[in-house]
Amino acid sequence: MSDITKQSLTELVENIKNKKLSSTDITKSFIERSEKSKELNAYITDNFTSALDKAKKFDQKPNLDLKLPGIPMAVKDLFCTKDVKTTAGSKILNNFVPTYESTVTENIWNEGAILLGKLNCDEFAMGSSNETSFFGNVQNPIDKNLVPGGSSGGSASALAGQLTPITIGTDTGGSIRQPASFTGTVGLKPTYGSCSRYGIVAFASSLDQAGPMAQNVKDCALLQEVISTYDPKDSTSIDFKRNQYSKELNNNIKGKKIGIPKEYRVDGMPKEIEDLWQKGIQYVKECGAKTIDISLPHTSYALPTYYIVAPAEASSNLARYDGVKYGFRAKGENLIDMYEKTRSEGFGAEVQRRIMIGTYVLSSGYYDAYYLKAQKVRKLIKNDFDEAYKKVDAILTPSTPSSAFKIGEKTDDPVSMYLNDIFTVPVNLAGLPGISIPAGHDSKGYPLGLQIIGKAFDEQNILNIAFAMEEKINFKNKITDWWIE
Amino acid sequence: MSIDLKTIKHISKLSRISVDEKKGEKLAGDLNSIFDFIEKLNELKTDNVEPLTSVAETTLKLRSDEVKSKNIREQIVKNSPQDNEDYFVVPKVIE
Numbered sequence: 001m002s003d004i005t006k007q008s009l010t011e012l013v014e015n016i017k018n019k020k021l022s023s024t025d026i027t028k029s030f031i032e033r034s035e036k037s038k039e040l041n042a043y044i045t046d047n048f049t050s051a052l053d054k055a056k057k058f059d060q061k062p063n064l065d066l067k068l069p070g071i072p073m074a075v076k077d078l079f080c081t082k083d084v085k086t087t088a089g090s091k092i093l094n095n096f097v098p099t100y101e102s103t104v105t106e107n108i109w110n111e112g113a114i115l116l117g118k119l120n121c122d123e124f125a126m127g128s129s130n131e132t133s134f135f136g137n138v139q140n141p142i143d144k145n146l147v148p149g150g151s152s153g154g155s156a157s158a159l160a161g162q163l164t165p166i167t168i169g170t171d172t173g174g175s176i177r178q179p180a181s182f183t184g185t186v187g188l189k190p191t192y193g194s195c196s197r198y199g200i201v202a203f204a205s206s207l208d209q210a211g212p213m214a215q216n217v218k219d220c221a222l223l224q225e226v227i228s229t230y231d232p233k234d235s236t237s238i239d240f241k242r243n244q245y246s247k248e249l250n251n252n253i254k255g256k257k258i259g260i261p262k263e264y265r266v267d268g269m270p271k272e273i274e275d276l277w278q279k280g281i282q283y284v285k286e287c288g289a290k291t292i293d294i295s296l297p298h299t300s301y302a303l304p305t306y307y308i309v310a311p312a313e314a315s316s317n318l319a320r321y322d323g324v325k326y327g328f329r330a331k332g333e334n335l336i337d338m339y340e341k342t343r344s345e346g347f348g349a350e351v352q353r354r355i356m357i358g359t360y361v362l363s364s365g366y367y368d369a370y371y372l373k374a375q376k377v378r379k380l381i382k383n384d385f386d387e388a389y390k391k392v393d394a395i396l397t398p399s400t401p402s403s404a405f406k407i408g409e410k411t412d413d414p415v416s417m418y419l420n421d422i423f424t425v426p427v428n429l430a431g432l433p434g435i436s437i438p439a440g441h442d443s444k445g446y447p448l449g450l451q452i453i454g455k456a457f458d459e460q461n462i463l464n465i466a467f468a469m470e471e472k473i474n475f476k477n478k479i480t481d482w483w484i485e
Numbered sequence: 486m487s488i489d490l491k492t493i494k495h496i497s498k499l500s501r502i503s504v505d506e507k508k509g510e511k512l513a514g515d516l517n518s519i520f521d522f523i524e525k526l527n528e529l530k531t532d533n534v535e536p537l538t539s540v541a542e543t544t545l546k547l548r549s550d551e552v553k554s555k556n557i558r559e560q561i562v563k564n565s566p567q568d569n570e571d572y573f574v575v576p577k578v579i580e
Contacts, residue, residue, distance in 0.1 A: 095564075096564055097563075097564065099560040099563060100560075192540050192541060193541045193543075206538075206539060206540065232546070232548060235546075236539070236541055238541055238543055239543075239546070298529075300525070301525065301526060301528075301529060303522075304522060304523045304524075304525045304526050305526065307522070307523055308526075315500060319501075322501070323566060324565065324566075324573050324575055325561075325564070325565055325573060326564035326565060326566075327564070327566070328566070329566035329567070332576060333576075334576050334577070334578075335575055335577075335578050336501070337503075337576075338575070338576050339501045340497075340502060341503055343500075343501055343502045343503075344502050344503040344504070347502070352502055352512075353512065353515055353516070353519075355500050355502065356493070356496050356497070356500055356502070356512060356516065357516060357519060358500075359496050360492075360496050360516070363496070363499060370523070372536055373526055373527075373531060374526065375536030375537050375538060376531035376534040376535070376537070377526055377529060377531060377534075378537040379534050379535055379536060379537035380529070380531070380534060382537055382540065413518075414515055414518070414519060415518055415519060415522050418519075418522075429540075430540060431540025431541065
């Protein structure tokens with residue numbers, strides 16, 4: 001069956017359950033397509049041989065009660081996978097082979113899925129275009145020399161290019177939702193505390209969340225159901241009653257109140273994005289929901305806040321890379337010299353830039369002016385959402401201020417690159433769930449996404465709204481297989 | 486605000502990242518444009534605002550203090566660039 005890789009997760013699971021397809025059939029198909037897709041540069045490390053062995057083993061004694069029975073999938077290379085190299089897209093971890101498994105991936109394998117390989121990403125998830133990876137740029141399957149977004153760029157590219165039926169990413173300021181928007185796929189950033197951070201290479205601990213990426217909302221809900229568990233190994237994991245997101249998925253959103261924040265109408269936003277947003281408003285109304293104009297007055301302060309909080313946390317988290325315990329080591333004349341050379345040669349330019357910003361804002365004499373100030377503004381941003389949610393059940397915005405851009409277009413100006421995340425960053429600062437769904441194309445034929453932001457722990461609600469909108473939008477991704485060898 | 490080469494040298498020392506003149510000048514330029522952008526926060530009065538340190542409004546759970554992993558010395562040194570039996574090896578610190 002040549003069309004196996006075109007099938008959604010839901011279809012593949014059904015075909016395995018009714019024995020129309022074996023795990024070996026499916027795994028082989030995705031491996032073959034992945035091998036013909038080298039030009040996308042989506043993989044950092046493949047696990048094909050082991051995946052095929054596992055698929056054969058699964059077929060000998062299939063457990064069809066599992067949620068992901070014999071389903072192969074590749075994951076972002078930020079998740080530690082036992083005995084499989086994990087690089088975080090960095091030279092400094094180029095030889096790192098974890099001796100333990102992240103909780104999120106453990107949950108996935110426990111439900112029967114099989115690791116296909118590790119996917120490219122921005123170095124330490126710091127980037128919005130996958131161009132900061134030590135392992136090179138990733139191509140967007142939508143068009144040649146187009147970025148797939150970032151930091152989960154390899155995940156988005158592999159998913160849209162049908163090298164994996166589903167995948168997971170991480171999202172600190174938009175790293176799941178922005179690449180999903182750039183590649184015409186669905187990406188969910190869960191509530192902070194919903195998915196365990198144990199075994200995920202840390203970037204900014206108060207913002208990082210793992211989340212599912214999929215071809216459609218139903219697949220996304222199923223994967224979220226698998227990865228979201230309470231985990232005592234992560235002190236910020238939250239013990240709340242989790243829904244059976246895919247079973248409870250429901251397109252009836254009659255009477256729901258959807259907020260439209262006026263501050264998201266930013267200066268210089270292309271008309272195409274505004275039009276898409278208006279179309280989205282029309283769709284939710286057609287589904288029987290009501291839209292209400294709301295205000296999130298501190299929106300324009302979110303990015304400056306983020307660029308203090310995230311680098312501050314990163315500078316502290318990345319102190320562990322010292323060339324002693326694991327990873328790359330450069331030769332030095334003495335211990336300090338060894339540290340300094342290791343970090344200078346091992347980290348890329350963007351990571352060094354952020355460590356320097358973080359170190360500066362936390363340094364003596366500047367802490368109050370920057371870090372404390374940012375924490376206070378973060379409170380104001382969260383208060384905005386708390387106020388809004390007294391009136392509405394969810395919020396609808398564009399996912400990004402533009403469609404995907406060309407490789408190299410924004411690398412010279414860090415601030416213009418940061419502006420990509422203008423609509424996604426506030427959600428991380430407030431710890432809320434947000435989902436990006438493909439909602440249309442721009443004049444170049446590139447996909448555009450809409451974002452639905454929910455109350456904390458209200459993933460089911462935003463998945464339902466996304467599910468209802470998906471039916472109305474009836475989006476078709478335009479993939480021409482231009483890269484296939 | 487302006488971050489000069491001297492400040493860059495100071496931050497580079499604190500962050501244990503070696504920076505030569507050329508790289509330092511590039512970094513100073515980048516950091517200045519980023520901090521210009523960050524300065525926007527000064528438009529806001531925040532004297533009476535409580536800082537937000539965690540979005541999770543739950544108290545941390547307590548657990549009993551017990552050993553969960555045993556005999557993992559080998560695993561711990563497995564990824565080190567240089568080790569000697571159970572120890573990490575680094576350049577000489579004490580003469």
